[in-house]
Amino acid sequence: MAVYYFWGDDDFQMNQAIAQLRERAIDDAWASFNYDKIGSDVAEGPTIALNQAMTPPFGTGKRFVWLVDTPLGQRCSEALRLEFERTLPKVPDTSILLLSSQQKPDGRSKFTKLLQKHGEIREFGTIPPWKSDQIVRQIEQTAKAQGLTLTSDAVDLLVDAVGNQTRQLMLELEKLSLYWGDRPGPIDAAAVSQLVTVSTQSSLQLAAALREGNTDRALSLLADLLNRNEAPLRIVSTLVGQFRTWLWVKLMADSGERNPQTIAKAAEIGNPKRVYFLQKEVAMLSLSGLQQVLEHLLALEAGLKSGQDATALLQTKVVEIAQICQNPRQISARVR
Known part of the structure; x- marks a missing residue:
């Protein structure tokens, strides 16, 4: 295989795979002649990469051409796509052409389909914390x-x-x-x-504190996460994933579904044995409350992406979500 497209947000794993690919391809004695790393800010970078990939290597080993952080998986002009279409089938075995990006390539685009036909697309995504x-x-x-x-x-x-x-x-x-x-x-x-230093603070624990309606603990956990430089969007991503799982479990339970395998499949839970514990966790929550929480989390994500103050916005939403999760217990207490 001479053409690769690596994508994903796990930079460490991706860089390791790139280093291994480069090590197998290049003779260190000729590395200065046969290694080209082309940034996304280089004018005509994709065309330069194609031209270099078609150039025979000097000395021994292969030529390694790396187009870094390319946006081609999301947008590619027709003229450039045609240039790739003409060149990719002809990339010699003496060259490695690598394209990398943090973004998932658009599976509907002609450029992605071209890569699938003439190369290998490999994902290096971070596993969601709740999985x-x-x-x-x-x-x-x-x-x-x-x-x-x-x-x-x-x-x-x-x-x-x-x-x-x-x-x-x-x-x-x-x-x-x-x-x-x-x-x-x-x-x-x-x-x-x-x-190993085992941290007792995590975004999953924050999700649990919010589910329990424990405002003080949730704010404390949030402060600890931010003090450890946890990315606000990563915190929100974890919360969205966890509350979405709880929502699915609650929805299936309210609809009368009792089969753990069916619930696990719908909620994308790897181990059906977890369903029992998840049902316990959402027993005191209402379906409408969980839906409201997700609405707040999506609004939180939008606010962070629009540049609002992360700390203030997170604190506000944490208080609001904890209050939503408190209500079912308060209602139950009055009924009893």
Whole structure:
């Protein structure tokens, strides 16, 4: 394969894959002649990349051409698309042409279909924090790739400590590997507790505090997240995902659905066994209340993207959402 399109917001994993691809392609002795990194701000960058990819490499190894942060997956002029259409089938095996972007390529565009035909499109997306099953698998697979085995308790602690942050995961696994050395057996929870700082504050805990209507705890958790430089939009993304899951579970329960597999499929829950616990979590919430919460979260996301003060907006919405989630319990208390 000579043509690649890498996309996603997990910069660490993507850069690792790019480094491996480059290492396999280039002879270090000829790297200064055969490696071209072209930024998105370079005039005629895509055309330059195509011309370089068609140029035979000097000396030994292959030519590696990297078009960085390209917007072509979202918008591409017809003239440029035709230029790619003429060139991509002819890119020689002696060249690697790589395009990268944080944005998902538009599957409907002719340019994306052209890439699918003549190259490989690979995603490097960050796992949503609420998809704990996928995070567990990622930690286990990454540890295995490093030649490490972990007990289930150790994996659970790493989930709490690093979540979906692959860069931090690699650093912690390197630390654990050095500490464990040649000792037999898998790395245990005691070693993880001793070496890895496990944060007790997370966006998922903020979601739980909001669900419980605990305004003081929610504001405290929000302050801790912001003090740790957690990106406001990432916090909102986690909250939207978690409340959307709760909404689906509540909707299915109110409609009379009792099959955990059916509910899990509708709510995109990896492990149907989680449905029982999720049903417990939303038992005191109303369907209309959960819908209101999502409306507030979407308004929060829009406000952040429009440049409003992040801290003030987050604090306001946290208070409003906590108050929405308090109401069902207050009504239930009066009825009893």
